[in-house]
Amino acid sequence: MDCSQKNKMMPNGSMRVENLFHSFSEANGTVKVLNGVSLEAKPGEITSIAGPSGCGKSTLLYLMGLLDRPDSGKVFMGDLEVQNLEDDERTKARNHFIGFVFQFHFLIKELTAIENIRLPLLKQGKDEYSANQKANELLSELGLESKAQRPAYKLSGGEQQRVAIARALANSPKYLLADEPTGNLDSSNSEGVFELLDRMAKQTGLSVILVTHNEKLADLSHRKYWMEDGRIVI
Numbered sequence: 585m586d587c588s589q590k591n592k593m594m595p596n597g598s599m600r601v602e603n604l605f606h607s608f609s610e611a612n613g614t615v616k617v618l619n620g621v622s623l624e625a626k627p628g629e630i631t632s633i634a635g636p637s638g639c640g641k642s643t644l645l646y647l648m649g650l651l652d653r654p655d656s657g658k659v660f661m662g663d664l665e666v667q668n669l670e671d672d673e674r675t676k677a678r679n680h681f682i683g684f685v686f687q688f689h690f691l692i693k694e695l696t697a698i699e700n701i702r703l704p705l706l707k708q709g710k711d712e713y714s715a716n717q718k719a720n721e722l723l724s725e726l727g728l729e730s731k732a733q734r735p736a737y738k739l740s741g742g743e744q745q746r747v748a749i750a751r752a753l754a755n756s757p758k759y760l761l762a763d764e765p766t767g768n769l770d771s772s773n774s775e776g777v778f779e780l781l782d783r784m785a786k787q788t789g790l791s792v793i794l795v796t797h798n799e800k801l802a803d804l805s806h807r808k809y810w811m812e813d814g815r816i817v818i
């Protein structure tokens with residue numbers, strides 16, 4: 585996708601899901617995991633999703649992040665309905681508009697912090713100079729300047745989580761899907777990350793969808809959803 589194509593399909597507005605159903609096939613039958621989930625995450629806001637372990641939060645985020653397809657229901661990025669895009673269009677939409685922080689962050693262990701962050705930029709064809717510049721900006725936003733050259737496996741769990749957040753923000757996405765991004769952080773670092781995401785959201789119109797068990801952060805978010813058994817109950 586070149587720049588003009590990117591602008592042409594640039595989604596404008598909320599990420600919305602409508603009546604999503606999803607199940608997994610297992611040897612002894614089908615497990616229904618999402619049972620009609622609808623929600624909206626507005627630009628410039630943090631939308632949190634909480635609920636007990638196994639209720640379907642990560643599954644929902646995977647569908648919103650176009651990493652899997654729902655059995656039925658719709659996913660919108662602005663006016664663009666995306667769940668049925670062909671594979672290559674889905675990949676482009678994901679790469680250009682979505683940042684994903686995985687629950688178990690998945691950094692490349694042997695690469696340094698800065699190499700992990702700039703990877704998505706280099707993959708998109710950015711030159712090394714501007715990729716480094718952006719990665720350095722993010723490292724400093726997240727208080728990790730001194731760790732830039734350290735391989736990921738020599739970072740603490742919390743530091744790795746912050747690098748994963750920086751990597752997800754590197755492409756300046758419109759939607760940031762973050763699965764427990766503060767799970768390994770102490771309360772002051774968790775609040776620091778939340779403040780950073782809030783600032784990014786306000787400054788750039790980023791829409792942040794945050795899965796969190798941290799009640800304080802859920803309360804601080806603009807919109808709070810509670811899930812149980814594959815449904816939004818509040």
Ligand SMILES: Nc1ncnc2c1ncn2[C@@H]1O[C@H](COP(=O)(O)OP(=O)(O)OP(=O)(O)O)[C@@H](O)[C@H]1O
Nearest residue numbers: 608609610615617636637638639640641642643644
């Ligand atoms: N690939 C899969 N195949 C079969 N079942 C799966 C698969 N992925 C998830 N599940 C099941 O779907 C349900 C929802 O899982 P999910 O990971 O979405 O929960 P979660 O709300 O994110 O939980 P946690 O808070 O523990 O991360 C669980 O019962 C899980 O065992």
Ligand SMILES: [Mg+2]
Nearest residue numbers: 641642687763
């Ligand atoms: Mg999960």
